[in-house]
Amino acid sequence: MEEKEIVSMDNVIVTYPTGTQALKKVNIRIAKGEFVFVVGASGSGKSTFIKVLLREIAPNSGRILINGKDITNLKHKQVAAYRRKIGCVFQDFRLLKDRNVYENVAFAQKVIGVPHKLIGQNVRRILTLVGLGDKEQVLPKQLSGGEQQRVALARALVNKPAMLLADEPTGNLDPKTSMEIMQLLEAINQQGTTVIVVTHDNEIVNQMRKRVITLKEGEVYQDEEDGSYAKSLSIQNESLFSGLARL
């Protein structure tokens, strides 16, 4: 049976060993092919949400279905296989500094054992897609931040993941470059990949008119189609004000 939902979280709780409850009974459903922003104040649990989806941490309780498959109790060996279906990018790009653009992207293909012959054409195709067709031999440090993030995106996409997770992908970029990266993410989404983006960038969120999930202290505070950052932020601020007022 073909699943409509790519992410289905039920009552997911994550408590760190320190005792911090980063996610408290989170229920989220994301359809295949959706583009979703996840926003919220610092410490609200956004990165934890991404980590749970990447299976970097297992929830303490609750259930997570990805494409209809329960990933809550994956064994160590199954985690690797699961991650191959998911692409991820981060604020700090996480490129291999001693390898050039081509090698960084090809690396992802080597990891999953793609035959040597096919790697070349796959990597070139994806580098052209992210607009770096002419930078194959360049080292990461010789690239701008935006270009580095494009390499990271190329690496995340080259294995054709069903879902792309981005944790503050524009956190280190200037507004113009940020917008370019977001547009690239949107283009990728339009080709069918589900995209989940954690961001602090309210302008972009407001401009792109996508679904916005707002986390607050580990709970889903708001979940709006065609949402905006300003709205959720202002509500947060209001509650902050009222909180302050009560003091």
Added chain:
Amino acid sequence: MEKINTLFYCIGQGFKNIKRNRMFSFTSVCTITACLFLFGIFFSLVSNVRYMVNNMEKSVAVTAFFEPGTTDSRIAEIGLELKGRSDVKKVEYISAEDAWNRFKGEIFEGQQDLVDSFGTDNPLADSASYEIYVKDVTKQKALVKDLKKMDGIRKVNSSDETAKLLINFNRLISVVSIFIIALLMAVSVFLISTTISVGISVRKEEIGIMRLIGATDFFVQGPFIVEGIMIGLIGAVLPLFLLAIIYHQLIQWLSNRFSILSDWMVFMSLRTELSVLVPFSLALGVGIGLLGSGLTVKRHLKV
């Protein structure tokens, strides 16, 4: 297909690790080389001494002389009893004439006039004896003791002193070498482990990225295991070459130098020596490499 590509990747990456981690790899290789070189030396020594002792066992016998006037039937009886023993390989009766003939041959060789001076007298008239060959030199003592208690035996000659000395020497060498080799092996394993640890810590970031992309344990750990095995292999091959050259030169020199002793100073051929040493050293090298890297990888790279 994925497996094969990954295997090639691991091998290539393993070599790169060694290059990148040159100093540590070099130190590890040196230690294993030292370890297996010593192993080779001790092994050659012990195996050669054992070889000599074996040769000696073949030629060395216990000689039992009879009391004067012991009857032929008693002599035959003793012979039967000796042949019945489980530690006895062969019993040979040497009559007085045999003994004299042999003596003449060995001692007075080329001095026919001296021999002639004895005429038909046999100076060894009472020297009929049994020459008893034992299966194992270490059991000789017990045999001699039993022989001395037997009726009709006058004297027992056993020339096992050299053999005994060699066996004791061999035992000492074995114990010392096992101790030193074990120590060096532990050091080798430790050094390989350190080398691999350094490699892992340098590449922590890369390993994290691999994990996020969905690399299997095999893919993440493989290069480090290959690195360990390669260090072990290089550390095994080097001393084998060294040993082969030194051994060849040494036995030639010794054989020439001590040719007087050469009837018992026979050495194992280089070829025989290597036929055992090569597989052993390679297995040890690979084993050390595998152990050192395996332990480290298990400790550092499990999620």
